[in-house]
């Protein structure tokens with residue numbers, strides 16, 4: 302082979318290489334950039350990077366006898382170059398004879414051990430350093446420069462370059478700089494990897510803990526550990542990911558809306574909206590517009606175009622609460638959108654396509670209603686592709702103490718008082734009651750008790766209508782009251798509420814909240830009845 306002119310640089314554009322190294326974040330691309338750029342030059346026979354890592358293939362290692370300590374060694378991590386003897390030889394392979402060097406052994410090991418470079422501008426002057434004299438001769442290798450890759454005094458690896466020209470001092474200077482930069486980038490990428498690892502671990506831990514909480518306390522926001530609730534959780538998991546229509550059956554206050562929310566949250570549509578329509582609250586004549594929207598001028602009062610709930614829920618989920626209340630004449634249109642995904646706004650010819658998953662809920666026996674002709678049978682079957690039956694609270698009494706504790710803490714937080722203690726006796730009392738209003742009733746009973754206990758022991762009175770725990774139950778009234786008697790009773794009730802809240806009307810723990818009316822409404826009632834507020838604390 303013809304010798305290269307002595308002034309040929311070992312590599313081209315080292316400044317560019319320094320700049321590009323700084324841009325690399327992950328280790329493989331950093332090492333690849335380093336060796337391919339240096340190895341690109343015809344003057345370079347071979348460039349390699351070894352990194353310090355735990356010993357792994359010690360029994361197969363060429364230098365196993367010389368290895369002082371099998372705990373760690375230099376691993377060949379990147380390689381590049383060009384063979385003149387065999388131009389097809391792939392020098393980027395990492396599985397050759399010199400893929401491991403023990404620390405302290407040969408040039409590479411020595412550099413790692415001492416942290417000092419070994420520079421042999423002309424190997425002829427240092428024949429002892431040649432591991433493979435035949436390769437050096439046939440490939441026309443003249444010089445070697447080995448640099449430690451060290452960062453903050455810690456050797457991370459070694460960069461070695463075999464050149465076909467004598468390596469100039471200038472080139473050695475560049476080599477030192479490149480090695481320093483590469484070491485800093487390697488240290489950063491190690492730190493980055495570690496950060497990613499820690500993040501992944503934290504995420505896994507978090508996921509695990511969340512699952513634990515779910516297993517321990519219920520399903521998502523649905524608290525409860527009873528077999529009945531777990532069964533509902535399992536059904537949610539099964540069907541959430543599909544686009545099937547789900548019909549949630551259960552008594553009022555049993556948590557049907559919560560089931561709908563969990564279904565949406567676990568579905569692929571979770572990033573899109575969950576739109577709710579309470580069908581019991583929509584006036585009969587406005588149903589169609591509520592569902593499908595209307596065009597301006599479609600009817601008196603339609604002052605502008607309006608988007609219906611189906612369009613609002615496009616890409617997401619529509620929750621039709623109390624679906625049994627949908628008027629029979631609109632049920633066929635509802636069926637059409639469920640089957641074909643098409644709607645028309647009221648007063649518009651244009652057909653629009655919507656992609657909506659429907660979840661419906663009812664506390665009525667729709668099968669029976671459809672038998673009696675009050676609900677379309679075909680719509681019933683279409684809605685109940687996957688029915689989920691939510692048992693009433695009295696059929697999962699095991700959940701009552703957990704729910705009570707939860708509502709206790711939530712009410713106390715909302716009202717701004719310390720959470721009172723749920724005694725065993727009280728938990729027993731709660732668990733024995735039948736809860737016709739289900740979880741919503743439990744929630745209200747607890748909230749009322751927290752307001753009334755005023756730092757004293759928590760007491761609940763069960764079986765009485767909401768807000769009337771201090772007044773005689775309506776059913777127990779011996780006879781029809783005169784208007785005068787009725788007003789007097791209402792007045793006394795207001796006075797009792799004010800006394801219980803020490804005259805506080807507004808805000809958490811105020812009389813308005815206790816009575817379930819707006820503070821402004823309460824104020825006007827008090828004024829109309831001439832009830833004086835006691836001075837507030």
Ligand SMILES: Nc1ncnc2c1ncn2[C@@H]1O[C@H](COP(=O)(O)OP(=O)(O)OP(=O)(O)O)[C@@H](O)[C@H]1O
Pocket residue numbers: 519522523524525551552553554555556557558559560622664704740741744
């Ligand atoms: N398992 C549960 N864990 C915690 N809170 C619950 C649970 N189930 C229901 N709740 C709470 O109880 C209240 C009533 O629940 P929700 O509104 O979902 O009932 P519903 O069956 O939809 O009632 P309705 O038929 O009257 O619309 C809500 O405040 C809800 O957050």
